[in-house]
Amino acid sequence: MAAHKGYFGEFGGQFLPEILHATITGLEQVFETAKHDPGFWKEYETLMQNYSCRPTPLTFAENLTKYFNGAQIWVKREDLNHTGSHKLNNVMGQGLLVKRMKKTRVIAETGAGQHGVATATMAAKFGFECTIYMGEVDVLRQRPNVFWMERLGATVVPVKTGSRILKDAINEALRDWVGNMDTTHYVLGTACGAHPFPEMVTWFQSIVGIETKKQILEATGKLPDRVYACVGGGSNAMGIFSGFLKDTAVECVGIEAGGRGIATGEHATRLASPDASIGVSQGYKTFFLQDDDGQMKETHSVAAGLDYVGVSPILSHLKETGRVRFESATDAEVITALSLAVKKEGLIPALESSHAFAGAFREVSQMAPEQIIIINQSGRGDKDIFTIADALHDPKWRDYIKDKAGEYNAS
Amino acid sequence: MAAHKGYFGEFGGQFLPEILHATITGLEQVFETAKHDPGFWKEYETLMQNYSCRPTPLTFAENLTKYFNGAQIWVKREDLNHTGSHKLNNVMGQGLLVKRMKKTRVIAETGAGQHGVATATMAAKFGFECTIYMGEVDVLRQRPNVFWMERLGATVVPVKTGSRILKDAINEALRDWVGNMDTTHYVLGTACGAHPFPEMVTWFQSIVGIETKKQILEATGKLPDRVYACVGGGSNAMGIFSGFLKDTAVECVGIEAGGRGIATGEHATRLASPDASIGVSQGYKTFFLQDDDGQMKETHSVAAGLDYVGVSPILSHLKETGRVRFESATDAEVITALSLAVKKEGLIPALESSHAFAGAFREVSQMAPEQIIIINQSGRGDKDIFTIADALHDPKWRDYIKDKAGEYNAS
């Protein structure tokens, strides 16, 4: 194997315990074969058409465009995927590979719960056993998703180690995998981790970028000037950016979680802040939010799906080459952007996706009317109702929950 | 005007206070014009493609098919619409008519809240003012939908009269309309009410049937043997049945809410039980669940969207002619069917839609492998999490709600 297998500039690699070597090599091989088999992509596309609703639309946001009076705003509607986010793209793709590998069990980590629900859904559809690792903190804040995972037949394991969030769930999933790799595939949820995950997840998510490029050309005859996506692990961003990376006139902008503000230290901004540094963890080399000793820091975001210490090595590389610009948006900005998208367009972006909206809203007024921007709405916000209601301090919601609890206490 | 305007057999008509005559006539006219303008349908289709994700897929339910070992089971995926149900089809269509009528405000009734969310979404998208009437009981059991309607900028009015459910919300919306028809369009949510609503809502929903017919022919080269849909007011049923009514070999089956069982009287089965009789209310003539005096009865269903005393006059007619067969499914059967669909296919049907699944599951085993059935999954069940969690007595959900309430009480 070449020395630079799975590297993007200096990022990426395959830093795994020896026990997983054979497994990951097997995965590399099945992925390589699939990648070079046009029939596989066709099978994948057909599956996504028939089970999810690909191609998802590209919606012109007329009211927001008027409101900001700058560039034309288009929205890629990954929220319309089955299970409500782009996460399904990756998961169904990996599901097809699992079938090829003849494994019978899948495991996954999840933060926001979207990837967990998507994986549990895929497992139900393909008839795999399924275990989902989820940080205990996330189990608590994302209970509706846990409920659905369980209904879908998955076992949800609350991870009580570390900071009890996404990174700890990844560790726990890796621990499971190390013990059960004969039967089990680890369905990583984002474009991170050891090779071939970053490349493989990006490949499945590139369906977003391929569609978007075709759609914007059909609708406007032009390429967009800018494409915005939120960046957790980086899969939705890589998915949509993929369609445009070769078109150097298209600026790609990744929006990270600014949390309570970069200055407070309570955020998850790896690429758009100086707070992260290069490290190696969870199987790959990238920018991590870590201390000087190399211990990972606690991160914060109102969006559970962005609350992660690392970031796709491909994005780290694209940051270093300057091909992608990174910005961050604070929790408060995100809530404002979400409210505006809801009111003006009837769109309900997930809190994660609302970061992309917030980033775009900040800049779009300074652009010219003939310019075009695309925002990737990676998911829908229904799932975030508990968080959003809290962020907005909705008193009626509180009363509702109190009443429900009263009923439960009484019965 | 002809004597039998808006009649389907002996059902339908236009029983409205005189004050609405001019308004409803105006609506009839704009609808007639639109119906005969091929450009309008094209505009509608394009809108639904770009804003929702039409055509929605027709998914082959391979695992359920194997499980029941009878006919092939296909599922029409209206759950993938923006806002999560077929309700958006109707609402966006009416939105286009509102624009043509140059009105600036829309009102609607809602039971499950789906139609309310859809209408509020349409209003946000088109820039209309919006008021949603919702029975107080439904406001309480469908709080998440109320939350989103409010975020979308709608005013939600809890209706405290009558049984405080869907029929009362319709009455209250009519009262509003009677006072504000110059500026206001009443976006009725189902194929009921005074002419032209039943026909008009059916027309917009026929997009479902048109797509389904094309899809099943493309996928299998054959027409289905049976098509199942749940029946609340009747819009999703009329939508999908529309595609097949002329194909007399296709049996159409409507599944009503059997609630706690027909024998208990706590149900909402108008056509599949002898409990209903013909009456005239809420603007039209159809089968109603009413007492001998003509007072409407209280109805019950685990699915708020099916909990309605009347039913589309078109369906009443199709029942009388025998073209559509009607059955009912109890709350308990529906929860079982829902769980099975979730586990086997990774589909999460709404409680309303789960009635169609329950009806189909009851019969499909007796059919032959070369036969085909289609189930209309009118919406997704995420919205029903509070109800489903209660129905399943999920203890973790209860704890979660209690903890949340504890937080709220503390702050």
Added chain:
Amino acid sequence: MLRDYIEKKRVEKKILIMTHIVIGAPDLETSYQTVKAMVEAGVDIMELQIPFSEPVADGPVILAANQTALDRKVTVGQCIDFAERVAKEFPVPFLFMSYYNIVFKYGVNKFAEMMSAKGLKGAIVPDLPHEEAAQYLAAMKKYHLDPIFLYAPTTSDSRMKEISSHASGFIYCVARKGVTGVDTSFSSDLDEYLQRAHTSTDLPLALGFGVQEKADVDFLKGKADIAIIGTQSLRVLAEKGVAGVKKFIAGMQ
């Protein structure tokens, strides 16, 4: 028939008063006392509303009265008995007012037959436009009852004529958009509307929706034949009891 009665009465009185009660709200006995009080206060015609579970054209006050009556399990049968009693005891014409489903479920022909037998003079069914009313019209005719139809400010001149051709007794002119029980501004718009109504029909005109005080009734003199007091007397009943209603109606004359 009603028309003769109205025209005769109008010779003595500049404007007649029609009042409205919901049978059984708050209870049958109070309804009876209210009718009695109203008749004693000089009312000319009375509308007896049979409560219905879905009274779409009624505003909050009458709606609540409908519900109260139904909550107390007032049946259509009881309403008929009630009407029979008051029609016998009191010397003014009584009309039934209800929604079409009550009539329809009873049986349209049977309903008319019953009305005639019980001494009622006609009916107001606000959700039954004449286009849907063929059977009802035939039955009413057969039993010499007056089918009262409504005009609204939004009704066109030609439609007024059409309605008039089916109506008898008088025309019920709805003063404004909206349901019962909301303020109406008695203004020149109303003048113009009543003017249009007069031109369209030779039936007497009654004006309802929002008549609340003597000034309103005075305003209508010379413009309409009947002032209809609906919601306001229910409000007064609730606040001041039967005696209050009597005083209120007497004060309208």
Added chain:
Amino acid sequence: MLRDYIEKKRVEKKILIMTHIVIGAPDLETSYQTVKAMVEAGVDIMELQIPFSEPVADGPVILAANQTALDRKVTVGQCIDFAERVAKEFPVPFLFMSYYNIVFKYGVNKFAEMMSAKGLKGAIVPDLPHEEAAQYLAAMKKYHLDPIFLYAPTTSDSRMKEISSHASGFIYCVARKGVTGVDTSFSSDLDEYLQRAHTSTDLPLALGFGVQEKADVDFLKGKADIAIIGTQSLRVLAEKGVAGVKKFIAGMQ
């Protein structure tokens, strides 16, 4: 270097014992006392784990120890001081064990230089396969330190040879799939695996993961050169304190 030490010791002893501690768990003083006790109990080599926030190859017990140490704010600097002290005071070879990020953040070359200066003999970095280890290998070589690499039951014969070509000191044979701290069955499968390992390398073999009692150590005699006791001594420490550990290790001999 380690290999010589092991081979020399093996002349006297049928099997050597390597133990493992997490520095700073439950606290630095206990760690020190544990090392002392282990050395007194006759341990032959010791692994000193620098705690890391993401110890993916460790099971619940060692994972918890890593967290405890970090919760107490044990720094890499303190771990180095600790290692220096024990390496000076006790006559057995000490290895650092940690994850690659600790080494990487410190600076790979600097880390090797530091180890050499502080008297450590080598390092085990379970998430650093040789393919990713060029810089590390060069640095270890430069400072005459042993980079210990791992074999797993899933490692192919040819890959064992490849790994061996980069390794020095000894080979750490992971007994089975899974993380540390889970039962291993000491069976004929294990025999076969160790046989394969022997064939692939002339380095001494250490076997770790799941060695819990004297019987396990005895089973390994003649099959491996070193038995690695990891999780179990942490368990004993937690339950029976330092004295218990001493007795436990002594009992393994």
